[in-house]
């Protein structure tokens with residue numbers, strides 16, 4: 001958590017204290033009221049089938065990222081769903097045909113691990129959690145159309161995940177390759193590049209190593225350029241930081257491929273600095289590079305090299321990138337420099353990463369710091385070929401590499417060119433020689449999708465001795481994951497499905513001979529790369545989605561989720577969607593029109609830095625602003641972090657709902673901070689929300705309306721609030737909407753003619769404006785006014801500018817220092833507006849007409865002073 005978050009929290013605290021000043025003598029309604037009200041209106045909505053897709057209006061598809069059903073749903077989750085629910089309900093009230101579905105991302109490693117711990121089947125564990133999640137979400141009253149629920153581990157869903165795999169296979173976008181890949185020895189499975197964070201396993205946070213496996217890949221690199229270019233379609237509609245992260249992840253760079261001849265083959269290097277090519281004094285190759293097999297044939301220190309490679313591959317990527325002393329080994333083999341024909345020594349070095357460029361680096365010690373450090377260790381020549389415009393290159397390279405652009409030296413016919421020109425000219429020359437070309441490199445790698453795990457979607461492929469790799473025909477899908485399997489324990493290196501002989505051995509769909517099934521399962525990110533499409537037509541057994549329905553409902557108009565998905569899920573989903581577009585299955589090539597990334601819900605906890613654990617609040621005592629363990633006396637650290645199981649600072653949603661109801665939770669979350677910001681969950685925000693909603697309920701008790709009376713001020717106030725609420729909603733400022741509704745409530749409470757029909761109108765508008773935010777209580781108060789339909793069957797109110805009476809202030813006008821009268825202006829008018837009004841006044845006629853104004857001084861709502869000649 002950086003400083004930024006803390007300042008946000010502080011600014012929130014100030015708001016929070018603000019609400020507490022509303023302290024108000026309350027007849028607290030009992031808790032039972034909230035809970036009874038909520039379940040009653042949930043039944044009402046269900047019976048009315050209020051939130052089902054109607055099919056006859058303009059659509060709006062709002063979707064929150066679906067959860068992985070593990071652990072407890074907590075306030076962080078609710079924030080995600082509450083934001084989506086507010087939008088869904090507003091759009092519903094604006095007359096849209098709203099699609100707002102929910103489902104479960106149900107395959108995955110945690111189910112398997114939990115199953116091992118508790119000795120139950122992963123399916124049982126998963127469905128138990130799904131039932132709890134569903135119940136909790138229903139209790140929260142989120143307006144989902146539950147008839148559309150999808151569960152990714154259901155055969156009627158994963159049939160289409162398998163179909164998708166076959167589509168990619170058909171389009172040559174799924175392929176099998178033996179390669180060194182990231183492997184987590186703790187989770188006993190391979191990981192995609194995207195699942196390795198700072199060299200560590202995303203799930204268990206342990207360093208990962210490299211192992212060689214035959215694996216399935218999706219060729220996402222074929223789409224690199226489009227994934228990058230089409231970000232332009234999302235600019236302004238997706239958060240800038242997500243777009244930036246995707247750009248960096250795709251990582252496009254322009255440069256040159258240079259070919260160094262080695263015996264009968266070429267070692268290809270990608271460089272963005274071909275202007276430094278005359279400074280090459282060695283070549284180094286990543287230890288996992290397959291070309292090493294070729295070099296090892298000739299190298300006279302083969303076993304030492306193999307040993308070096310083995311050690312290097314057991315290091316984590318982060319270790320390789322950050323180790324203080326570069327390591328490497330000379331192969332005693334040489335390549336030929338393409339321009340000078342010099343012999344260049346070849347090294348294996350683990351600071352070269354196979355994932356970047358070609359996995360082979362041309363070492364230019366004078367102009368690359370890592371190469372410089374490597375050259376120092378192995379006593380290689382440091383030959384300057386670029387000089388700075390000012391300063392002495394020889395002096396610089398005594399200390400470090402000179403990495404900037406400059407003027408070429410020691411470079412034959414290219415001497416005296418600047419770097420930019422030299423890059424173009426040298427590339428041309430290499431191209432003429434057939435030893436290089438201009439090239440574009442992407443950091444993006446193909447997506448490794450096979451996992452040696454049980455609880456995932458089976459890959460619909462068999463291996464036949466006669467026919468090779470054979471895909472399962474579409475009409476035989478799904479390939480069912482065997483359920484009877486008793487052994488889920490990972491065996492390391494291959495899938496537990498290998499244990500199920502009946503599953504493994506089958507007949508080849510082509511020749512009907514004996515064939516062995518693929519036993520790896522798919523990365524769960526494949527399951528979630530297309531689920532949003534299935535919600536449109538979840539029960540279709542004949543096709544992945546009906547085209548007509550797809551045309552009506554896609555793309556998702558608003559997708560809401562955590563920013564941590566910026567590079568994984570959100571890149572995979574865009575890729576898969578483009579493949580579906582190319583196949584003509586969908587009508588547009590971006591799945592998510594708008595993206596909203598919500599902030600986190602943080603919670604304070606006390607950390608015991610000696611025993612590395614969180615201490616329960618009841619054991620914490622405070623002394624002079626410091627915190628100690630009541631029994632051990634250990635000084636504790638007070639921390640505010642995102643809710644997480646490992647920190648023990650979760651506020652479980654189901655408990656909270658049982659104690660306080662859903663509307664309290666929603667108002668607390670939405671009022672605490674703007675939705676995109678982090679905020680700290682405290683008792684004080686919960687109490688504020690409770691107090692507010694209790695006051696709302698109290699206001700609507702014992703109502704009676706029998707007076708006719710027109711109050712222009714009341715009408716003006718109501719229309720003004722509608723206007724403000726609408727403006728804030730359009731900017732996603734839900735916290736200030738609630739602040740305005742609190743002002744509205746104050747006004748209604750203090751209003752003097754509570755028996756008038758116009759006051760009833762004000763109460764009705766208030767109930768409708770509050771409805772998307774506190775739906776249950778709004779339905780309750782709306783019915784207290786005597787209405788029988790749902791509050792959501794009202795159009796979300798619009799304001800009429802004509803009703804809004806602008807409040808005016810009188811401001812004194814001074815001319816050359818003398819008071820000359822006052823003008824009436826709308827409150828908070830700016831200088832231009834005030835001057836315009838002055839121009840139409842008597843003061844202007846009398847003192848200013850035809851005179852030369854040299855200066856105006858304006859103080860908001862206070863004074864207008866004019867100097868004339």
Ligand SMILES: [Zn+2]
Pocket residue numbers: 184185186187188201202203204205206
């Ligand atoms: Zn792991």
Ligand SMILES: [Zn+2]
Pocket residue numbers: 464465466467468470508509510511512513515
């Ligand atoms: Zn066959």
